[in-house]
Amino acid sequence: MKTRAFVAVCAVLAAGCGDDPVGPGANSTLSFSYTGAGAASATTFSATGQIPSNIGITFGSSAWAAGASDPGSNFSTVGAAIPKGAGVYDFTAISITRKTPGTSPIDATCSDVESTNCTGVFMLLGFQPDGDQFGYSCFLSTGSVTLTEATSVRLTGTFSGSGTCFNSAGTESPFTITNGQFDVGTTGQIFGGSLARSARMSLPHRSGR
Numbered sequence: 001m002k003t004r005a006f007v008a009v010c011a012v013l014a015a016g017c018g019d020d021p022v023g024p025g026a027n028s029t030l031s032f033s034y035t036g037a038g039a040a041s042a043t044t045f046s047a048t049g050q051i052p053s054n055i056g057i058t059f060g061s062s063a064w065a066a067g068a069s070d071p072g073s074n075f076s077t078v079g080a081a082i083p084k085g086a087g088v089y090d091f092t093a094i095s096i097t098r099k100t101p102g103t104s105p106i107d108a109t110c111s112d113v114e115s116t117n118c119t120g121v122f123m124l125l126g127f128q129p130d131g132d133q134f135g136y137s138c139f140l141s142t143g144s145v146t147l148t149e150a151t152s153v154r155l156t157g158t159f160s161g162s163g164t165c166f167n168s169a170g171t172e173s174p175f176t177i178t179n180g181q182f183d184v185g186t187t188g189q190i191f192g193g194s195l196a197r198s199a200r201m202s203l204p205h206r207s208g209r
Contacts, residue, residue, distance in 0.1 A: 032180035
């Protein structure tokens with residue numbers, strides 16, 4: 001049985017200041033198709049652009065995608081956000097327990113985007129960072145993430161799987177991702193190399209874990 005935990009996003013101070021994007025180029029992109037999360041049919045999540053320089057303060061006014069590798073561990077991360085207006089965002093984060101090309105299976109117990117010891121895929125729809133509110137909170141419990149390119153400046157790969165969504169009232173529903181792809185520049189702007197700590201959130205988890 002799964003219970004909905006409190007969802008919070010706590011951004012750390014990022015390098016740089018002002019409103020100009022820095023880091024990965026504008027060609028950084030993350031996209032996938034998903035079913036569930038209130039969608040009656042397959043829906044596309046697609047974000048392309050540069051991560052804002054002041055990510056510790058705001059998720060920005062335009063879509064972005066970025067990646068990073070933790071220099072202190074065998075861990076990479078990819079994230080993307082799409083502004084929906086009025087301070088609301090759709091947000092996706094991928095945690096990967098590898099920094100070299102290859103495939104990592106998704107860990108069914110990986111329910112916290114801040115974790116650096118498991119592979120997982122997380123999505124928040126209708127997310128309000130300032131108020132810690134969301135429309136749907138989703139994560140995959142089966143599937144895999146594949147790194148096809150992993151260098152000091154770029155992460156490229158694919159992902160897919162199935163899992164669970166919770167709405168803001170705590171109602172559980174199935175969730176599936178297909179055709180997941182990312183091609184992102186890497187940045188040391190966040191988490192000293194990992195997007196996971198620039199946006200910490202405790203997602204729904206199995207009680208007793």
